[in-house]
């Protein structure tokens with residue numbers, strides 16, 4: 001569905017390339033997460049794939065063709081939800097969607113139906129300028145879905161949303177995946193990436209040093225630990241032991257012979273651990 005090989009890109013006024021050598025591919029129906037520190041080049045990569053930035057080196061193929069060879073129907077096949085101004089503030093949510101619907105050559109989803117997907121039906125006739133950041137993000141997502149595209153670009157899709165709303169958005173993304181859509185997202189939320197992505201890639205120093213399923217990367221690079229608290233320890237003192245070879249860890253074994261264990265708690269490896277390892281390399 002998408003194939004990127006040795007992508008390199010430098011902004012006109014920058015002395016160094018933002019992307020040095022980026023290679024990855026995404027299969028149809030996959031949720032792919034591009035992760036990395038601020039300024040790593042995640043949005044830059046997305047903008048190249050969306051044909052907003054030209055002048056790159058390397059190969060970028062989408063829908064089986066080089067993206068430079070695709071005609072304007074490309075924009076009917078992709079949906080884009082970015083944080084930056086994509087909405088008319090003075091218009092209502094409904095008016096915004098009606099306006100964007102008119103830009104597509106093919107059929108679009110009824111506006112009410114689309115607003116219901118992101119739980120905004122009751123706010124349909126309010127001006128966007130009165131919306132919270134999270135509501136604007138949800139309307140942006142709605143806009144991206146209007147024309148039922150097969151490929152979605154989502155930049156930080158749950159930014160500004162409270163945990164309940166973020167849950168609704170993540171469930172929607174998973175429903176879209178179940179419908180066969182391919183989704184490329186960026187997020188700083190590692191737990192979110194872990195939950196919804198089939199594959200994640202870490203972008204760092206203009207390259208992708210790690211790529212794989214969250215489970216595989218956590219297994220390879222994360223660390224599982226056991227946390228122990230005891231009655232005799234200082235308040236807030238927690239002993240932490242790596243699970244690997246714990247049965248031969250003398251300090252742990254001695255602690256287990258004490259009678260004052262208060263709690264034993266296993267901590268699973270997380271993508272946060274992997275992220276920190278990648279950026280500290």
Ligand SMILES: Nc1ncnc2c1ncn2[C@@H]1O[C@H](COP(=O)(O)OP(=O)(O)OP(=O)(O)O)[C@@H](O)[C@H]1O
Nearest residue numbers: 011013014018036037038039040041042043044045
């Ligand atoms: N128009 C531009 N001209 C020059 N440099 C730019 C331009 N846009 C972005 N950059 C630089 O390119 C680098 C990558 O920026 P980009 O926005 O792609 O990062 P990001 O990984 O998406 O960051 P964040 O997580 O903060 O959104 C940064 O150093 C940024 O300053």
